[in-house]
Amino acid sequence: MNIGILQAAGTDNTPEQFGNWQDVRDTFEAAGLYYGDSLRDRIEAVIDVLPWQDWDGLAADVKLAKEFMGATKLLTNSAKLNKGRSDGDDYRTIGLYMPPASSGRDMLRSIGLQVSDNYTLCPAATAGCALACLGTGSGHMNQGVERVASGQYDWDLSNVQRAQAKRLALFEAHRRAFYALLIKEVEAAERADRKAGRQLAVRPNCTSDIAWERQFPQLFGLFPDVIFYDYTKLHKRLLAPAFLPRNYTLTYSRADGSVNHDRAEQVLAAGGNVAVVFDTPRKGERGRNGTLKADAALPALFGGVPVIDADLDDARFLDPQGVIVGLRAKGLAKADLTGFVVHTCIAGIKDKVHADARVGCPGLSVITADQTIDAFIHGDQNLRQTIPSILRDAFKSTTTADQTIDVPDYLLYRKS
Numbered sequence: 110m111n112i113g114i115l116q117a118a119g120t121d122n123t124p125e126q127f128g129n130w131q132d133v134r135d136t137f138e139a140a141g142l143y144y145g146d147s148l149r150d151r152i153e154a155v156i157d158v159l160p161w162q163d164w165d166g167l168a169a170d171v172k173l174a175k176e177f178m179g180a181t182k183l184l185t186n187s188a189k190l191n192k193g194r195s196d197g198d199d200y201r202t203i204g205l206y207m208p209p210a211s212s213g214r215d216m217l218r219s220i221g222l223q224v225s226d227n228y229t230l231c232p233a234a235t236a237g238c239a240l241a242c243l244g245t246g247s248g249h250m251n252q253g254v255e256r257v258a259s260g261q262y263d264w265d266l267s268n269v270q271r272a273q274a275k276r277l278a279l280f281e282a283h284r285r286a287f288y289a290l291l292i293k294e295v296e297a298a299e300r301a302d303r304k305a306g307r308q309l310a311v312r313p314n315c316t317s318d319i320a321w322e323r324q325f326p327q328l329f330g331l332f333p334d335v336i337f338y339d340y341t342k343l344h345k346r347l348l349a350p351a352f353l354p355r356n357y358t359l360t361y362s363r364a365d366g367s368v369n370h371d372r373a374e375q376v377l378a379a380g381g382n383v384a385v386v387f388d389t390p391r392k393g394e395r396g397r398n399g400t401l402k403a404d405a406a407l408p409a410l411f412g413g414v415p416v417i418d419a420d421l422d423d424a425r426f427l428d429p430q431g432v433i434v435g436l437r438a439k440g441l442a443k444a445d446l447t448g449f450v451v452h453t454c455i456a457g458i459k460d461k462v463h464a465d466a467r468v469g470c471p472g473l474s475v476i477t478a479d480q481t482i483d484a485f486i487h488g489d490q491n492l493r494q495t496i497p498s499i500l501r502d503a504f505k506s507t508t509t510a511d512q513t514i515d516v517p518d519y520l521l522y523r524k525s
C-alpha cells in the first residue's frame with residue numbers, strides 16, 4: 110500500500126479531537142440546522158467547527174481520499190448488519206470495519222507511519238475479546254487462530270483484509286480526508302435510502318472502539334436524521350449520556366475480567382444495556398440432535414436480567430432498556446475459554462439445564478456449584494459433549510454425584 114498520494118497532499122492539521130458534542134450541538138442548533146438543509150448548506154453554516162476552510166476544501170479532501178481508496182468504501186454493509194426487524198421496520202445499516210485493537214499496528218509501521226507500541230483502536234479491549242474479535246476471527250475477516258494468537262496478522266490476505274487496512278491507513282495518515290470521505294459516504298447513503306423510503310443506520314465501530322462523539326462530533330450534527338449506534342467497552346461513554354449525541358445509541362459489551370464485569374453492572378444499574386456472548390449454537394452448528402435448523406434459544410436470563418436475542422437483527426437502537434443483549438459466539442470466539450464467552454452448556458437442549466448461566470460475573474452471578482456439578486454428572490451424554498474440554502477432562506475422573514471437581518469460576522453453572 111502506497112500512502113505517497115496522501116503525503117504529497119500536504120499537512121493534515123486536523124486536531125486529534127476537537128470540540129465536544131455539546132459545543133457542536135449548540136452551534137448546530139443555533140444555526141437551525143437540524144432538518145432538511147442540503148449538506149453543502151449545513152457544512153457552510155458551521156464551517157467554523159469543521160476542519161476545512163470551506164466547501165471546496167472538503168471537496169478536495171474527498172477527491173484525495175477517493176484517489177487513495179480506489180474502489181474501497183469506508184462504509185459497507187453485511188448480512189449481519191442488514192438483518193431486518195421482524196416487525197417490518199425498514200432499516201438499512203452500513204458500518205465501518207477496521208483492524209481491531211492493536212492488530213493494525215505493524216501494518217501501519219510497514220507503510221511508514223509512526224505509531225506507539227501501545228497503539229490501539231480499542232482502549233478497553235480485554236485479552237479474551239481481542240482473541241475472539243469478529244474483526245480478525247469471524248467470517249471473511251477470519252485470519253485464523255495461528256495469526257491471531259501470534260499477533261502476526263496478514264492484511265493482504267484477501268480483499269476484505271486489504272479494505273480494513275486501507276481504511277485504517279487513511280484514518281492514520283490523513284484524518285481530515287478520512288472525515289471528508291465519511292461525510293460524503295453517509296450523505297450518499299442517506300440520500301439513496303430516503304429515495305427508497307428506508308431509514309439509514311450507521312455503525313461506525315463494527316470492529317473498533319473509537320469514541321466518535323469526541324473524535325468527530327460534527328458527524329452526528331451533520332446527519333440528525335441518521336441513526337448511529339455501536340457496541341463499546343468504554344463504559345464511561347454510557348454513563349454520561351448528556352455527552353452522547355441524541356442520534357447515537359451505545360450498548361456496553363461484556364468481556365472477560367472482573368473490571369469489565371463491574372462496569373457491566375454499573376451500566377445495567379444506570380439503565381443501559383449489556384451485550385453478552387453465549388456459547389449457544391447457531392443454525393448450522395451441531396446441537397443435541399445433529400445440525401440445528403434454527404439458532405438454539407439463548408438463556409432467558411443472565412444474572413437475573415432478561416436476555417434478548419440480538420442475533421435476530423443488528424438494530425440495537427430499537428432495543429428496550431435495561432436488558433442483556435444476547436449474542437451467539439461466532440468464528441474463533443467459539444473456542445474461547447477466557448471467560449469472554451459465557452458457557453451455558455445448554456447447547457441445543459431445551460428444558461434440561463436452564464438458561465440462567467452464572468459465569469464469572471461477580472455481582473451479576475450467584476454460583477451454586479453443587480447444583481452445577483449435579484447437572485453435569487447426571488446430564489445426558491450430548492450435554493456433556495458440549496462442555497469445553499477443560500471441564501470434560503475433569504469429568505473423566507468423576508464417577509458419582511458426591512464427588513466435587515475443581516472447576517474454574519468461569520465454567521460454573523446453576524441448574525434451575
Ligand code: SF4
Nearest residue numbers: 209231238242316317
Ligand atoms: S473491543 Fe470490540 S472491536 Fe475491539 S478487540 Fe474487543 S471485541 Fe474487537
